[in-house]
Amino acid sequence: MKTATITFILWFNYFVGAYFGVVNTILAFLLALSLFAILRHIQRIKFAPIRDFHTSPETPPVSILIPVHNEEQIVLRSVRAALAGDYPLFEVIVINDGSQDNTLRKLINTFQLKKIDRVYRTFLKTEAVQGFYASADPEPARDRQGPRRQGRCP
Numbered sequence: 001m002k003t004a005t006i007t008f009i010l011w012f013n014y015f016v017g018a019y020f021g022v023v024n025t026i027l028a029f030l031l032a033l034s035l036f037a038i039l040r041h042i043q044r045i046k047f048a049p050i051r052d053f054h055t056s057p058e059t060p061p062v063s064i065l066i067p068v069h070n071e072e073q074i075v076l077r078s079v080r081a082a083l084a085g086d087y088p089l090f091e092v093i094v095i096n097d098g099s100q101d102n103t104l105r106k107l108i109n110t111f112q113l114k115k116i117d118r119v120y121r122t123f124l125k126t127e128a129v130q131g132f133y134a135s136a137d138p139e140p141a142r143d144r145q146g147p148r149r150q151g152r153c154p
Helices: 002-045 048-055 075-083 103-111
Strands: 062-068 090-096 113-116 132-135
Touching (some): 062 075, 075 090
16 A cells, blocks of 8 residues: 555656646747747837827927037038938028138038028027028938938028
8 A cells, every 4th residue: 555655646746747847838838929929019019109200290390400600510410410310390400600611601502502581580689690591402411311201401
């Protein structure tokens, strides 16, 4: 009787060990499957809010202001960085504060700016405004920066 009990206990231990091994192997396999499913789902929805943001009519337009004064060496890099923004509707406004170098000439030549007449009201006491310029091409960075959604140059 004692050997039968010991044999039963040993076989029961083997059964429990095998059951534990099979169940945990199946659970580990299901865990790995769920991990891949979750990662795929996260990848799929990662940019969903950005797509909604770009296509929403509620997205407000934005003006990017770039003040410059004697920055001939870096003004083009600054304007191109602003134009590279990924926003649905924006404009870049460069404010030249009386530069003594060729900052304005460099902007005019690079972005084909044309002088325009614009109504200007003086709210603050400042020096006289010398002029307003606008890009003849509404998307001047397209050829240099790749495809653009919407945007205007200074």
